[in-house]
Amino acid sequence: MAVQKILYDCDPGHDDAVALMLAAGSPELELLGVTIVAGNQTLDNTGRNACHVLQWLGREEIPVYTGCERPMVRDRVTAGDIHGETGLDGPVFPPLRKRPEPEHAVRFLVRTLMSSQGDVTVVTSGPMTNLAMALRMEPAAAEKIRRIVLMGGSYTNGNVTPAAEFNILADPEAAHVCFTAGRPVTMIGLDVTRKVLCYPEIVERMARADTCASRLFVDLMGHFCRTQKEVFGWEGGPLHDPVTIASLLDPALVVTKPMNVRIDLSHGESYGRTNCDAFGYLGLPATADVAVDIDVPRFWDIIETGLRRYSETGKQA
Ligand code: RIB
Ligand code: CA
8 A cells, every 4th residue: 555645633632642643653654744723622732732742752753733723613612521631631741842833734734735746635633623724725725635534523423412523513614614625525423433442451452562652542541531431431432533544544444435414504402413314315415435334353453553663762663
């Protein structure tokens, strides 16, 4: 498989941090840059968290760009109940050297896409504000996107309201811009991410890798799994965001179904819902490939492989 060029936009966030470890350590991927959005926590926190993770992994050379600190239209929401006051509560990091780049994430996205050969996959695992703003700033950037792969939405129930999932609800208008950009979209929703529950035996398995990445994984899951149990009653935290990156490493990981997906922008109880026409009942053209199933054992194999790619001291093996 040829090396895939990707841009990764996220809101670290414990599960974003695991996705970042996977993206930064996989030779199958060329990570052109990491763009940061407010979501799980404020932009200051999510930006700092991304820098901490890359520095810990010995991947300080990967540039981080901070972007939008609030949604396009609605008021800002965060998820401190899950990710804590810092957005990455749990791990203790050494003093931070790495800083975000001075360029705004939206400008970086536009510049990188416009100078590309149209072979860049954009992965998002937070509110889609940065990507949406880039598409509004430079509409020609859309045709330069090979595919948008997002963690977000669900065709069943949500996790913030009964209707809506956090990443979409945190900026529904941005999601609408991205879903209607005319580019191929893969939607990795709660429907499959709730199948990859990080049970204690999974944490023990990853700890045995004994690398800088596996130690961070254990510390992240210590907090994430506790809060997921407190809030949702899960016996293992659903590891949402890494499914996006893992699906690039193994296209057979998730089963998708083309569906017409529309974002509910009304301001009723279903605001921010991804309305997925699973049966094509409306006779409308499909607008996204929606994940409907996942090979769970294969997913954890990909995670373990990714964690083992790092050395004990923070440089890749
Ligand atoms: O609903 C889960 C999503 O919201 C994940 O991306 C998590 O990190 C939060 O951003
Ligand atoms: Ca996230």
